[in-house]
Amino acid sequence: MHADIEKILLSETQIAARITELACELNNLYKGEAVCIVGVLKGSTMFMMDLIRKLDMPVKFDFMIASSYGERTISAGCVNIYLDVRMDVTNEHVLLVEDIIDTGNTLSCLKEYFISKQAKSFNIITLLDKPERRVKPIKADYVGFKIPDQFVVGYGLDYAEKYRNLPYIGILKDSVWQDN
Ligand code: PRP
Numbered sequence: 001m002h003a004d005i006e007k008i009l010l011s012e013t014q015i016a017a018r019i020t021e022l023a024c025e026l027n028n029l030y031k032g033e034a035v036c037i038v039g040v041l042k043g044s045t046m047f048m049m050d051l052i053r054k055l056d057m058p059v060k061f062d063f064m065i066a067s068s069y070g071e072r073t074i075s076a077g078c079v080n081i082y083l084d085v086r087m088d089v090t091n092e093h094v095l096l097v098e099d100i101i102d103t104g105n106t107l108s109c110l111k112e113y114f115i116s117k118q119a120k121s122f123n124i125i126t127l128l129d130k131p132e133r134r135v136k137p138i139k140a141d142y143v144g145f146k147i148p149d150q151f152v153v154g155y156g157l158d159y160a161e162k163y164r165n166l167p168y169i170g171i172l173k174d175s176v177w178q179d180n
Contacts, residue, residue: 002163005170009152010145012167015127016050018144022125023054025142026095029123034058035093036119038085040106041065042164043099046156047127047144051097062087066106079109094119098126099156104136111138128152128169151177 001008026035034057039048041063052059065083094114101107107124114122125142132149151174153159154166159177163170 002166002170004163004173004176005153005166006173007171008168009147009150009171010155010169015144015155015169019047019050020054022142022144023051026051026125027056030055030057030093032057033093034060035095036085036087036089037061037095037097038089038114039063039097040099040110041083043156043158044097044127046164047099048097051125060087064110066110079106081113089114089117089119091118091120093121094123096122096124098124098140100128100130100152101126101138101140102130102133104134104138107140108136108138127155128157 035055037048037052037059039045039061048061052061062085063083064081064085066079066081096107096110096114098107107126111122111124123141126140127144129140129143129146130149131146151159151172152169153163153172154169156164157169158164159172163172
């Protein structure tokens with residue numbers, strides 16, 4: 001285990017097993033119909049790549065960069081979109097992939113954005129959900145794990161861009177982030 005990690009919250013094995021279950025649910029949902037899968041960079045990348053390898057329908061994928069912080073580029077109401085999807089999602093099934101829902105600001109804005117693009121269907125999947133932190137009343141359609149309000153990193157999630165490459169989800173030691 002990495003020296004900055006207090007405890008492993010979700011092991012590689014637990015994550016892989018849950019992804020297999022989620023993929024099975026999605027295969028049942030879309031029943032072979034093509035899906036446009038959109039990952040919200042950067043945290044969702046590992047989850048998305050592991051998930052899509054277990055899907056059996058035709059899949060196209062793309063990425064977005066969206067943030068409620070920083071300078072405004074294209075606005076989706078309340079988030080700034082720094083990188084938009086390049087594929088046309090009109091009349092397509094869209095599955096938005098997140099690593100974590102915290103306040104819900106990002107996803108509630110992106111949901112409205114995709115509805116305005118007239119997708120045939122819109123679903124959200126997130127690996128992690130921190131319901132205690134919610135400000136906007138958004139719910140993911142598929143959730144990997146509900147977790148407590150603790151500072152987690154790994155498997156795509158970062159603190160100051162570090163720890164994304166850890167293969168597990170770990171709780172970061174308080175001393176690491178409180179010292180900065
Ligand atoms: C994280 C996460 C979500 C968002 C969730 O992204 O990937 O996109 O925050 O927070 P919210 O529910 O409060 O809106 P972050 O901005 O940390 O970018 P990253 O994925 O590149 O680390």
